[in-house]
Amino acid sequence: MDLDKALYSINDHGRGQLFILFLISCMGQLPASWHIFAIVFLGIVPDHFCTTDNSEYDLDDWTTAVSPHEYSQCTHENGSESCDSWTYAHDVTGSTIVSEWNLVCDRASFLELSQTALIIGVTIGSVTFGFLADRFGRKRVFFMSLFVQGLLGCIEASVSSIEVFIIVRLFIGIVDQGYELPTYTMVSEFFTPRCRPYAFPCIFIAWATGIMTLPLLAYFIRDWRYLQLAISIPLLFFPLFYWFVPESPRWLLSVGREEEARAVLRRIAKCNGRPNAVIDFSDEPETLKMKTVEADTGDTGLKQQNNSYREINTFEEEVETDVRDDVKDSKLGQASYLDLFRGWQMTKVTVILFIIWLVSSVSYYGLTFHAGQLVGDMYVNFFLSGAVEIPSILLLMVLVVRFGRRVPLSVFFVIAGIACFVTAFIPKTTANGGDLTAAIVTSAMIGKFSVTVSYQIICLCATEIFPTVVRNKGIGFVALSARIGAILAPFTTAMEDHIAKFPMILFGSVSLVPCLLVFLLPEMKGRQQPQTITDLEQIFEECKHSKKQRLRNTDEA
Structure with missing residues (x-):
């Protein structure tokens, strides 16, 4: 079936598609870039030094009075005993997971591990949700994942240990792909080849906007828990747009739900100012369009008519065979x-x-x-x-x-x-x-x-x-x-x-x-x-x- 022909008939770059593009790009990319790169600011390593009972320096003059050698950060002044408590420069970076859970010295690897857990989750999610989106549709998986990640982000902001923080980030990474993958797929499937090069970059503009807004949020919110809430709570409200984003008509056609795909395109056509557009998915070749043979009472006319019928009938059988093969090849489930x-x-x-x-x-x-x-x-x-x-x-x-x-x-x-x-x-x-x-x-x-x-x-x-x-x-x-x-x-x-x-x-x-x-x-x-x-x-x-x-x-x- 030729969806592109139907998209051209309803205006392949009308207001309907642009509105859908805006919603999908913003919801699918802003939170994704926030959560992927949040660790840069959640895990800022502040200036710090090993706290001792008789330390003659405070943090304000430490960087100028003492050269920040490793012994002053991870060991006591005698250099023989490992440090078990630190003083941090909260005035510059605010509260971070590093200063709250002492992720320095021999515990510094927990910081990289937290990001690794997120990406491992993303890896698992890319396989899991790739299958789910093909099986159950792009739209359901998209909105469900947004809401679940909002919940997980709020949970992450309330955890009390780095171990639980890492576990929650693993699941945040898994669910991330539930809305990020369908974003790419849905945008590509709503547009024709002519418009796709212009529509697709809008996804990346939303992603870049997320990267640009994250440091702005981090600059004004100097507490990692509040910053995590700021990038998570908006996702809880995104499902309100469920009724404004239709299912991908290309996916609907691929699973045989032609009438639903037609209904989606009718809604878009109405938005585009073409409510009476003819939505035709047929890709029937011109050879199949039988021309009317004028009536002829002679034997020659009957013979010509019969030959024409046999030729078309044979061609139709070949096409039906190809279609059956393609249908067998195209069952998404x-x-x-x-x-x-x-x-x-x-x-x-x-x-x-x-x-x-x-x-x-x-x-x-x-x-x-x-x-x-x-x-x-x-x-x-x-x-x-x-x-x-x-x-x-x-x-x-x-x-x-x-x-x-x-x-x-x-x-x-x-x-x-x-x-x-x-x-x-x-x-x-x-x-x-x-x-x-x-x-x-x-x-x-x-x-x-x-x-x-x-x-x-x-x-x-x-x-x-x-x-x-x-x-x-x-x-x-x-x-x-x-x-x-x-x-x-x-x-x-x-x-x-x-x-x-x-x-x-x-x-x-x-x-x-x-x-x-x-x-x-x-x-x-x-x-x-x-x-x-x-x-x-x-x-x-x-x-x-x-x-x-x-x-x-x-x-x-």
Whole structure:
């Protein structure tokens, strides 16, 4: 069935779709970025020193009177006894989980562990909710997950130990994918190939807005419990919009609920000012449209009529066979993760997207977490790391329409790699003592800008390439690699304490890996999303024939 034709008939970029896009993007991305990156501010490590009964220093003059060597932070003044209590500089950072539960010295690993637990949860959720969204629909899973994560966030704000905090973050990560994955899928399924490059970046604008607003909230809310409540309570009210967001019509069609899909499009058509639009899902080829044969009493006329009937009847039988195969191929409830490796082309898409998404994730999350460790004000740097994504998103709209998906993806991976290498080798000061903070931050933001463009394009590619029958499962599976990258990111940034420049060198190196891999994927510019795995294989064949035709034309020229 051809949903895109029906979307064109009701106006594929009308007010109805734009309203749905706004709601899905805001609800599905703002809270996701808040919870993913909240640990940067929940777990700020304040200035601190080991508390002793006869300490002659207080915290206000400690940093100037005493060099902050390791012995003064983790051991008593004699250096032989481990410290069991600390004094923290609450006046700068406020109350954090570090100062409340003493996550310093030998307990510092709990901080990285809390973020690792969240990402492990996200990994579990990407598989679990990928299946659930394909089985029960995008809308139900989307709103249920938002409400549950709001509850979990409020519970996290009231826990009394780091161990319980880590457990709750694990479940927050699991539920995160229940609304984040359907966000990508629903936006891609509500729009035609012509509008998708413009609609999809709106998701990333909402994500970037979340990154930009988080440091603003953290700056004014200097208590980690209240900050956690501030990013969790809004989710409890999002289910009120349940009746304003319809189920994906593409999913409804894929499970055979044609009338419900038609009703959804009628509502959108009414919003778009086209209440009388004809909603036709038929993709019936012109050959099937039997032309009226004028009556002829002669034998020749009867013979011609009979031949015409037999020809059409034979063609209809062939089409019915193909349709039966496609229906068998497209039953969402029966599709499994094994179908992602069904056939060479499907396997190639899954493996390549897995690798590219892993590389993108390591660089993207690593650079974002590393923003808080750059020289300068951490709140400003983190805000800039989100702000730099906005122009990259606007640029994305132009690039994917003009140049497709593969070429921009490859080019910006190269730029990101070079920018990270440059950042790694810029000294903090010149030989004459000049401050190079601005140069370091600028170079790092160019890297973040380029990685963001690449990350957004690969997300768009995944929603376009995976067939509808396994789209959520496919996105969920390749998102596993993104979660692996997100798990590694906090540890790579922490390695800078042991190996100077290591994070930026690593991010630069891995960014160069996908530059050629992307050209093994089909170019999806202007193409309809495949409904079945058979459709995907046909796209590869079309790309192959197009390439041969271009080579033939070049030889002739």
